[in-house]
Amino acid sequence: MVETAKAREAAEAAKIVPPRQAYLRFVDRFPFPESVDQLAAIEAVLNDLASGRPMNRLVCGDVGFGKTEVALRAAAAVALSGGQVMLAAPTTILARQHYETFRRRFEGAEFQVGLLSGMIEAPQAREVRDGLADGSIRVVIGTHALADETLAxxxxxxxxxxxxxxxxxxxxxxxxxxxxxxxxxxxxPIPRTLQRALVGVQDVSIIASPPARRRPVRTFLADYDAASVRTALLREKRRGGQSFVVAPRIEDIEPLAIRLAELAPELHVLIAHGKRPPDEMEGVMSDFASGKGDILLATNIVENGLDVPRANTMLVWRPECFGLAQLHQLRGRVGRGRRQGFTYLLIEPETEIADHTRARLQTLEALDRLGAGFAISARDLDLRGGGDLVGEEQAGHIRLIGASLYQRILTQALGAARGETGIEPVRPRMTLSGVGRLPEDYIPDAAVRISLYARLSRLVSAEEIDQLHEEIEDRFGPLPEAATALMNANRLTILALAAGVTEVVSGPKATAFGFAAERSAGAAKLLPAAEGRRWSAQRLIIDTADGQPHEPAFLEAILAELAEGAPDAEAR
Structure with a gap:
């Protein structure tokens, strides 16, 4: 990761500044008013392209919040400047949808927009390849086929x-x-991508402003019950809408189709899954989007690219088989108009669900507000960790070392890679009584907790710790014991660093302060051996009086006294 950061900082790229009038004409074809977040994301992308350095930006925004327009503006800036753009989508259906959108917006341009996917016949694919090679096609939409090294x-x-x-x-x-x-x-975004953005490997723009009059999709986690399923499907039918029923595997489709026929025979069911021929799939999707059929029974192939304004109810069978991001994307298929959308996560009654899996599903139930995508990703990072930021693992156990320490290690490594001066020394090792953390029942929003951990890791003075303490208390109420322990531990760490202390170990019998060899002699003069206080192998050991660990205030006083006599005290 350090090498990646170093290469990115050192690399140069052509400055992309589109012709002003041509770009403004393209912008004028957008029929909706941009949200504040959209405009900020567009400006950030255009600045990146014009900076002369390679852009690596993540745009995070919920389904229907306007990410595609950001991509269109970026593509326009490049294509109108004579360069070529590749847009990769995960499915052929989404690629086709993007192709139609881009083709309409670039209609009349001096260049072409091409499509490369499994649904394209060989002669058409050859034409697109030739157009990319000779430059007549400047924008190409495709699937993973765009990664083909033979594509020129x-x-x-x-x-x-x-x-x-x-x-x-x-x-x-x-x-x-x-x-x-x-x-x-x-x-x-997956936990690793979010972590890369949080530590600065990747820039991030968040679009949190919802479209006007859009309602959040109500989400419920419950056991499968035939009567309740029938009620939900018929209610959607009565209000003139359509429903999705989503299964995790293709082999689940037929048994579910039989269930649906038994509990709601009056409803017309369409079926979509990855083993159907591409032309059949496109036909089914188009029929459902045009209002044919009451239910689309499908796998998660409907996760992306299907815009059905009349679909406002979704039932997800066996949701424990899906990831958080998948479930959030799926429920983004409903409630896209002005009507209230509903998503039901249905667990088979006899299925045993692990606690961590149930916690993931409850995240969807709790975070059903508009713009919850980033919070869900932060919760996923909280639950699964940040993964290997340069390898294949896309989740991992950040909890093994703690969010604050992990954040600090990554930030310091990136600073060193960039050649930044003033990189702080290794922080003292603290072993204190009580586990310091921000409890979920105190700050339920995972995105806020992650943000506060990141802020805490960047603070460099006790005064800043106190200010953050006051801010948290003002926002969330009096700090619980665990949060207070977290603040105390960070205050003591900063004071220990100033005092030249390399470690603090506090227990029920004594507290030990460790020093580097060059510092221990000076510290011994400041606090010589006395009753209840002794020196042993460059460690100052102070006994407790009542079998209880020393209070933080006592430890702060000792560290403050040591700091006054530290070699660089006058400089401070």
Whole structure:
């Protein structure tokens, strides 16, 4: 990761500044008012392209919040400047939808927009390949086929990866290597991508402003019950709407179709899954989108790219088989108009669900507000960890070392890679009584907790710790014991660093302060051996009086006294 950061900082890229009038004419074809977040994301992307350095930006925004327009503006800036753009989508259906959108917006341009996917016949695919090679096609939409090394481009400048969480790390690396600029988009980025953004490997823009009059999708976690399922499906039918029923595997489709026929025989069911021929799939999807059929029974192939304004109810069978991002994307298929949308996560009654799996599903139930995608990703990071930021693992156990320490290690490594001066020394090792953390029942929003951990890891003075303490108390009420312990531990760490202390170990019998060899002699003069206080192998040991660990205030007083006599005290 350090080498990646170093290479990114050192690399140069052509400055992309589109012709003003042509770009403004393209912008004027957008029929809706941009949200504040959309405008900020667009400005950030245009600044990246014009900076002379490779862009690596993540745009995070919920389904229907306007990420596609950000991609269109980026593509326009590049294509109108003479460069070529690749947009990779995870499914042929989504690729087709993007192709139609881009083709309409670029209609009348001096260049062409092409499509490469499994639904394209061989002669058409050859035409697209030839157009990319000679430069007549400047924008190409496709699936993972865009990573094919035999695909030749005249002037590749920008790669856009839509729904980046649907691509494997290897494919994303191959795609990003095709051009100097990379723009990734996701409603729920995988934990590793989110962690890369949080520590600065990747820039991030968040679109949190919902479209006007859009309602959040109500989400319920419950056991499967035939009567309740019938009620939900018929209610949607009565209000003139359509429903999705989603199964995790293709082999689950037929048994579910039989169940649906038994409990609601009056409803017309369409079926979609990956083993159907592409032309049949496209026909089924088009029929359902045009209002034919009451229910679309499908696998998670409907997760991306299907816009059905009349669909406002979704039933997900066996949701424990899906990831958080998948479930959030699925429920984004309903409630896209002005009507209230409903998503039911249905567990088979006899199924045993592990606690951590139930916690994931409850996250969806709790975070059903508009714009919850980033919070869900933060919760996923909280639950699964950040993974291997440069390898194949897309989740991992950040909890093994703690969010604050992990954040600090990564940030310091990136600073060193960039050649930044003033990189702080290794922080003292603290072993204190009580586990310091921000409890979930105190700050339920995972995104807020992650943000506060990150802020805490960057503070460098006791005064800043106190200010953050007051801010948290003002926002969430009096700090619980665990949160207070977290604040105390960070205060003591900062004071220990100033005092030249390398470790503090506090227990019921004594507290030990460790020193480096060059510091221990000076510290021994400040606090010589006395009753209840002794020195042993460069460690100051102070006994407790009542079998209870020393209070934080006592430890602070000792560290403050040591800091006054530290070699650089006058400089401070």
């Amino acid at each position: 481009f005249a002037d590749p400048v920008l790669v856009i990866i839509d729904e980046e969480h649907r691509f494997g790390a290897g494919i994303k690396a191959q795609l990003s290597s095709r051009a100097s600029h990379l723009l990734s988009m996701s409603a729920t």
